[in-house]
Amino acid sequence: MAETTLTHTEGTAATRPDGLEGFVSDWSSDQRTFKNVPWGKAMMWIFLLSDTFIFSCFLLSYMTVRMSTTVPWPNASEVFALSFGGEPIPLILIAIMTFILITSSGTMVLAVNYGYRKDRFKTAIFLLITALFGATFVGMQAFEWTKLIVEEGVRPWGNPMGAAQFGSSFFMITGFHGFHVSVGVLFLILIARKVWRGDFDIEKKGFFTSRKGRYEIVETLGLYWHFVDLVWVFIFAFFYLW
Amino acid sequence: MAEVGAEIERIGPAEVEDVELYHAKSWITKYVFSQDAKVIAIQYSATAIAIGMVALVLSWLMRLQLGFPESFDFIEAQDYYQFITMHGMIMVVYLLTALFLGGFGNYLIPLMVGARDMVFPYVNMLSYWIYLLAVLVLVASFFVPGGPTGAGWTLYPPQAILTGTPGAGAGIVLMLVSLALFIIGFTMGGLNYVTTVLQARTRGMTLMRMPLTVWGIFTATVLALLAFPALFVGAVMMTLDSVLGTSFFMPTIVSQGELLKHDGGSPILFQHLFWFFGHPEVYIVALPAFGIVSDLISVHARRHIFGYRMMVWAIVIIGALSFVVWAHHMYVSGMNPYFGFFFATTTLIIAVPTAIKVYNWTLTLWRANINFTLPMLFALAFIVTFVNGGITGLFLGNVVVDVPLSDTMFVVAHFHMVMGVAPILVIFGAIYHWYPLMTGRMLNEAMGQFHFWVTFLGAYMIFLPIHYLGFLGVPRRYFEMGTTSFIPESAHTLNEFITVVALIVGVAQLVFFYNVVWSMIKGKKAGHNPWKATTLEWQTEEVPPGHGNFGRELPVVYRWAYDYGVPGAEDDFVPQNHPPKRAPARAAE
Ligand code: HEM
Ligand SMILES: [Cu+2]
Numbered sequence: 144m145a146e147t148t149l150t151h152t153e154g155t156a157a158t159r160p161d162g163l164e165g166f167v168s169d170w171s172s173d174q175r176t177f178k179n180v181p182w183g184k185a186m187m188w189i190f191l192l193s194d195t196f197i198f199s200c201f202l203l204s205y206m207t208v209r210m211s212t213t214v215p216w217p218n219a220s221e222v223f224a225l226s227f228g229g230e231p232i233p234l235i236l237i238a239i240m241t242f243i244l245i246t247s248s249g250t251m252v253l254a255v256n257y258g259y260r261k262d263r264f265k266t267a268i269f270l271l272i273t274a275l276f277g278a279t280f281v282g283m284q285a286f287e288w289t290k291l292i293v294e295e296g297v298r299p300w301g302n303p304m305g306a307a308q309f310g311s312s313f314f315m316i317t318g319f320h321g322f323h324v325s326v327g328v329l330f331l332i333l334i335a336r337k338v339w340r341g342d343f344d345i346e347k348k349g350f351f352t353s354r355k356g357r358y359e360i361v362e363t364l365g366l367y368w369h370f371v372d373l374v375w376v377f378i379f380a381f382f383y384l385w
Numbered sequence: 386m387a388e389v390g391a392e393i394e395r396i397g398p399a400e401v402e403d404v405e406l407y408h409a410k411s412w413i414t415k416y417v418f419s420q421d422a423k424v425i426a427i428q429y430s431a432t433a434i435a436i437g438m439v440a441l442v443l444s445w446l447m448r449l450q451l452g453f454p455e456s457f458d459f460i461e462a463q464d465y466y467q468f469i470t471m472h473g474m475i476m477v478v479y480l481l482t483a484l485f486l487g488g489f490g491n492y493l494i495p496l497m498v499g500a501r502d503m504v505f506p507y508v509n510m511l512s513y514w515i516y517l518l519a520v521l522v523l524v525a526s527f528f529v530p531g532g533p534t535g536a537g538w539t540l541y542p543p544q545a546i547l548t549g550t551p552g553a554g555a556g557i558v559l560m561l562v563s564l565a566l567f568i569i570g571f572t573m574g575g576l577n578y579v580t581t582v583l584q585a586r587t588r589g590m591t592l593m594r595m596p597l598t599v600w601g602i603f604t605a606t607v608l609a610l611l612a613f614p615a616l617f618v619g620a621v622m623m624t625l626d627s628v629l630g631t632s633f634f635m636p637t638i639v640s641q642g643e644l645l646k647h648d649g650g651s652p653i654l655f656q657h658l659f660w661f662f663g664h665p666e667v668y669i670v671a672l673p674a675f676g677i678v679s680d681l682i683s684v685h686a687r688r689h690i691f692g693y694r695m696m697v698w699a700i701v702i703i704g705a706l707s708f709v710v711w712a713h714h715m716y717v718s719g720m721n722p723y724f725g726f727f728f729a730t731t732t733l734i735i736a737v738p739t740a741i742k743v744y745n746w747t748l749t750l751w752r753a754n755i756n757f758t759l760p761m762l763f764a765l766a767f768i769v770t771f772v773n774g775g776i777t778g779l780f781l782g783n784v785v786v787d788v789p790l791s792d793t794m795f796v797v798a799h800f801h802m803v804m805g806v807a808p809i810l811v812i813f814g815a816i817y818h819w820y821p822l823m824t825g826r827m828l829n830e831a832m833g834q835f836h837f838w839v840t841f842l843g844a845y846m847i848f849l850p851i852h853y854l855g856f857l858g859v860p861r862r863y864f865e866m867g868t869t870s871f872i873p874e875s876a877h878t879l880n881e882f883i884t885v886v887a888l889i890v891g892v893a894q895l896v897f898f899y900n901v902v903w904s905m906i907k908g909k910k911a912g913h914n915p916w917k918a919t920t921l922e923w924q925t926e927e928v929p930p931g932h933g934n935f936g937r938e939l940p941v942v943y944r945w946a947y948d949y950g951v952p953g954a955e956d957d958f959v960p961q962n963h964p965p966k967r968a969p970a971r972a973a974e
Contacts, residue, residue: 170592171591171592171593172591173396173397173586173587173588173589173590173591173594173942174397174399174400174401174584174585174586174587174588174590175400175401175583175584175585175586176583176584176592177583177584178400180584182504182505182580182584182585183505185580185583185584186504186505186576186577186579186580189576189579189580189610190572190576192610192611193572193575193576193610193611193613193614194614196611196614196615197614197617197618199614200614200615200617200618200619200658200661201618204618204622204633204654204658207651207654208632208633208649208650208651208654211636211649211650211651211654212632212648212649212650213649214648214649299625299629299630299631300629300630300631300632300646301646306649307631307632307648307649308631308632308633308649308650311625311629311631311632311633312633315621315622315625315631319621349507351507352407352505352506352507353405353406353407353408354404354405354505355405
């Protein structure tokens with residue numbers, strides 16, 4: 144049975160059994176339940192759990208009103224079609240957006256990886272690339288909103304294609320998700336700047352928090368980013384494909 | 386001694402280096418924009434109690450109207466609905482939730498688990514300021530045209546946003562915005578409380594050695610983090626319905642002779658969202674009370690809590706079950722009857738762990754050395770009241786019994802007993818218990834006794850008769866009864882009696898506030914650990930505990946929190962940080 148070693152700041156290293164036994168021993172241990180998980184990361188996981196409930200409630204509510212309305216639901220693949228030179232291609236914009244967001248998760252992974260190697264330069268670059276993808280996603284979303292509002296006449300309270308709840312759910316859910324992406328982009332830029340300046344190499348204290356800055360933050364931010372990405376997959380499936 | 390007692394064992398070294406705290410540089414960062422959980426706790430408590438006073442005054446106004454209808458010109462039917470709504474919402478969310486979690490949670494969690502502060506003090510500070518903003522937005526709704534919303538604290542659409550309802554314009558929107566802010570602020574604090582309990586305990590502090598107070602607050606916070614999202618989503622959607630004219634909750638509807646633009650929404654959806662939050666909310670208020678009361682009983686009866694492990698599991702199981710009972714509030718909503726069957730079953734199952742807790746409190750007291758201190762009196766009063774409210778809950782949990790009782794005063798009596806009076810009694814008990822820690826002085830005993838007896842007996846004189854009114858069929862949320870054949874004249878006399886008592890009880894609270902202020906200056910010096918408690922918050926170097934809670938070294942925990950009445954111990958109790966006699970030398974380092 145493999146044994147993982149715990150990090151200690153003093154004294155001898157304790158050993159920890161694997162598997163279920165390890166799980167039980169962690170939960171019955173003192174100090175930390177999740178061994179070797181920094182505070183920020185634990186807190187992010189708990190936040191994401193709470194946020195999952197928010198998005199679930201949004202999606203469930205959307206499904207409920209889709210069933211409660213008596214007016215037919217617009218056909219998503221027609222509404223979200225773009226035509227290049229005449230032929231409308233269904234869902235093309237959203238396919239590109241989804242692709243971009245998923246790619247950004249890949250670049251985030253690279254940023255986290257380089258962060259752990261304390262490669263200042265590459266971490267910052269990949270964070271910025273991720274931010275760029277994120278910003279592109281939000282930009283395309285803005286384009287999609289504009290097109291729906293200006294060209295197709297979709298409004299939160301009604302639309303020419305069918306049930307009013309189509310527009311309301313669409314703007315509410317993609318808006319809330321887009322807000323998450325935008326916040327993520329801001330933090331990506333902020334953290335990239337700190338990485339670039341080398342704040343985490345000298346463990347510079349945060350301005351407000353007076354906590355030492357560490358590369359761990361990159362991973363914590365990564366968790367958030369992947370979550371936002373995952374949520375998009377559900378929105379995509381339930382809103383655009385259904 | 387007992388199950389999780391002081392078994393001799395080696396305590397591992399610290400896994401995380403001691404955190405560096407934010408040190409305030411000016412008066413403002415020390416007392417106003419403070420990052421110290423203890424200061425934040427007091428800010429939270431003061432704000433919660435201040436807004437709670439508004440709710441108290443509103444309850445007097447309602448009682449005046451119910452006791453002496455047609456005698457007060459300044460209370461119109463409209464006003465009455467606004468009073469009801471604001472009273473209910475403030476009491477439940479802005480007073481009790483904020484006080485238990487933001488107040489007691491902030492003060493006690495770091496101290497009791499042996500941490501220097503919450504894990505992210507800056508976020509914790511933001512939590513308070515956003516809460517304050519939420520309260521201010523709520524208060525602002527009293528001053529906008531149309532006044533605050535009068536939709537009832539449940540805010541059910543469609544009526545909540547239809548023009549006939551008081552405050553249907555700005556009032557309801559401000560209420561929803563305030564709730565959303567509250568949730569955001571609470572989440573910032575709640576994440577801190579949970580992470581602190583899970584990841585920042587001191588050496589030797591295992592989960593199963595935590596005082597039940599921490600278990601109660603911790604579990605309640607987890608519930609809140611998972612339940613508030615539903616309310617948040619409901620608030621967002623209703624705001625959109627109201628401001629942008631969407632139809633999430635609004636069906637096709639004719640209001641005041643006019644066909645509205647709304648179409649195809651689902652009002653029942655809001656009820657589901659609201660109660661998916663609303664029921665856990667009951668336990669968000671009750672679980673901290675359970676935890677605190679367990680500790681009060683144990684300390685003041687000098688006896689270990691009976692069945693500590695069972696108590697912990699009961700808290701956790703009640704917490705989990707509270708997510709699958711929400712629709713017992715919707716038996717008369719036109720929901721599918723099979724749902725009613727399911728939710729009645731789960732509701733009755735919750736009674737099992739709850740009853741276990743009551744039995745264990747009783748067994749803790751059984752042949753114990755009960756000191757009738759003020760905290761103990763309040764704890765005993767809590768048990769009685771809670772059992773009372775719990776039993777009427779069994780009535781309401783059964784569909785066939787609930788249908789005739791629904792929307793009568795019986796419901797009002799039930800929830801006031803179980804989530805109004807009972808938690809408030811615990812809050813008072815807890816204040817009498819921890820005041821010496823927070824100020825270094827004891828609260829005055831004579832004033833406390835007066836306060837206790839008037840509050841406890843008064844609460845019964847107010848709410849017991851209300852059960853009876855409910856059986857008579859007096860409806861809930863009615864501005865006045867008028868002359869109705871099924872309501873006898875005696876009910877009106879009873880209403881007058883209740884109102885008089887409610888006013889007396891209300892005024893008696895001034896004695897408590899006077900006591901709090903008076904004792905701060907003139908109270909008996911408390912010294913270290915006046916109640917001879919084992920938990921860590923009483924073992925600090927300074928009283929009240931300073932910034933960073935403990936001295937240079939964090940305490941090391943060797944035993945559970947309930948070594949009371951230990952035979953052979955010098956003082957009949959052993960604090961959690963006292964090493965066992967034959968402990969290996971290195972453990973004491
Ligand atoms: C100070 C003692 C209190 C008095 C005299 C009092 C009185 C009242 C009255 C007269 C009503 C309206 C009943 C009706 O017409 O339907 C009411 C409603 C309510 N009260 Fe209290 N109350 C008190 C404390 C509390 C506390 C501590 C809570 C905290 C849980 C609370 C929560 C509520 C709720 C949730 C409602 C229902 C509001 C609604 O129907 O929308 N009350 N109270
Ligand atoms: Cu309930």
